[in-house]
Amino acid sequence: MIGSGTLPDTTEQADLREMVREIIERGAPPQRVRELDDANAFDLELYRALGEAGLIGLDAQADGTSGADPRLQIIVLEELAAGPTSMAVCLVVQYMGVGLLTEYGSDQQRSTVLAPLLDGSERVAFALTEPDGGTDVARVMRTRAKKSDGGRWVLNGAKTWISGPQHARNLIVLARTSTPESSPIDGITMFVVPTDTPGITVRELDTFAIHSLDTCEVTFDNVEIDASAVLGHVDQGFRQVLGTLNGERLNAAAAALGIARGALEAAVDYGRQRQVFGRPVGSFQAGQHRLVDGAIAIESARALMLQAAEATATGKRADILSAMAKVAASDAAVAVTDAGMRLMGGSGFSKEYPMERLFRDARLYTFAPLTNEMLRNHIGEKYLGLPRSF
Ligand SMILES: Cc1cc2nc3c(=O)[nH]c(=O)nc-3n(C[C@H](O)[C@H](O)[C@H](O)COP(=O)(O)OP(=O)(O)OC[C@H]3O[C@@H](n4cnc5c(N)ncnc54)[C@H](O)[C@@H]3O)c2cc1C
Known part of the structure; x- marks a missing residue:
């Protein structure tokens, strides 16, 4: 390595x-x-x-x-x-x-x-994002669960861009259960629902990348679920999820970092072997410097990620570090896959090498689970102490 x-x-x-x-x-x-x-x-x-x-x-x-x-x-x-x-x-x-x-x-x-x-x-699959939006999902959430007279819940609505529901045994679904005036993030409940419950339809979407995991639309048509399907507390689901998003960002940072490292390894390997003008293509300064910048971006993101992981594991504040790590790692993944594609010329376009797949896959973590723009908003407010920008 x-x-x-x-x-x-x-x-x-x-x-x-x-x-x-x-x-x-x-x-x-x-x-x-x-x-x-x-x-x-x-x-x-x-x-x-x-x-x-x-x-x-x-x-x-x-x-x-x-x-x-x-x-x-x-x-x-x-x-x-x-x-x-x-x-x-x-x-x-x-x-x-x-x-x-x-x-x-x-x-x-x-x-x-x-x-x-x-x-x-x-x-499991985790179903939060809706057709009307992912960033502002609490405000636009149309998936609803209503309690029937028998105490069961009836779920109606649709989720989109959901990873892996085709092979998942259960879905963790967020649905609006009330509309309190306090905040749109209140009044949302989390449910654990088996994917084979009558009324659930899963349709695979045709996407740009991450092809070895299905990305799907999931619709709920009068899906009846037991009261015991509530995960945590009624009306508190979104707040419960916010509490775990730190871990999800940290893990997204790790995945983005892995993509960046995989691309850098592939580019260096190619750069050592491919001969141009009688020299390995990796010996030319223009390409080599781009890879060096990639290595620096990777190690900077790693330092943030390790700090964030340590803070999370020891119960210290980790939201800002995790947000920074996710932005740094996903930006590194985009930069390194771009540098790799440039160094490899036409071979970068070929499916014979992993670079074109990594170039595509790298895009995911620029916007999922939360977009880098929203994470920058968070860092601006919480780290810089500037007024909320949205
Ligand atoms: C392959 C894939 C897998 C996914 N897996 C899952 C999953 O398993 N479960 C799940 O629930 N979701 C999943 N998602 C959805 C993902 O989390 C959303 O795509 C993401 O949250 C962004 O939401 P959106 O696509 O609706 O974009 P939008 O919310 O429509 O945003 C569009 C653009 O507007 C920008 N924007 C919005 N608000 C602001 C603001 N205030 N300031 C600055 N810029 C702003 C955004 O940054 C973005 O650039 C997945 C998506 C994909 C493509």
Whole structure:
């Protein structure tokens, strides 16, 4: 690996990184990643291997007594994103599910939904974004759940751009349950709903990238769910999610960082081998400097990410650092994949090399789970102390 020796991993972290690399080497070599990307297919075998190795649960417990260590999650995500990137995106969602169910799940939800999630036998999808908007989703949320006379809930509405619902056993769905005057983020409830509940329709969307994980529209047509499907507290769902978004941003940073590193490795490899004017193309200063800038962007993002992970793990304030890490890592991923495409000339366009896929996949984390513009708004307000810009 380029930059070897610069990683400040502890022994436990280094062992974990090595384990993930071995699983990828065995189960997801570049040719397989490419074939599955071309076929828009999910790598169930790889997911099972990750589950069997304990990498979905890490140290989270199904009884909710302990959550997962963010310092370990980011290692798994970085390594996956550098290779089978779509699997990293899948795990960002699974880790979000683990966090929400560990913190808010009832005993029943922990045994029926969290336990099979931790051992990798089932997956969840997280459905928040709606057709009318993702950034301002609380204000525009049209998905509603109404309580029937029998105490059951009836869910109607639509979610869009949802990762992985085709193969997920359960959906975590946010729906408006009341319209209090206090704030649009109040009056929203989280539900855990099996994807095969009558009235749920999942339609795959044709997207630009992350082809080995389905991105879908999910519609709810008079979907009847039990009162026990509420995750956490009625009307408090959005606030509960806000509490876990810090972890999701941190994990998005790790995935973006992995994409950037994977692209840098591919570019350096190509730059050493390809001869132009009788010299390796990586020896020309114009291209080499772009890659060096990429390396600096990666290590700067890593420093922010590690600080954010440490703050999260030790219960310190982490929202600003996580936001900075996510912006820095996703900007690095865009810059490095661009530099890689330039260095590789026509080969960058070819599917023979991973660069064109990484170039596409890198775009996701510029706007998901929250756009970099909104994260900059957050940093402007919370770090700089400037008036709210939106
Ligand atoms: C492949 C993929 C997977 C996804 N997976 C999931 C998932 O699993 N679950 C889920 O719930 N969602 C998911 N999403 C949705 C994603 O979180 C949203 O796309 C994202 O939050 C942005 O919302 P939007 O697309 O509606 O953009 P909009 O909210 O319409 O924003 C459009 C533009 O306006 C800008 N903008 C908006 N408000 C402001 C402001 N105040 N200041 C400055 N700029 C602003 C935004 O930054 C952006 O550039 C996924 C999306 C994709 C494409």
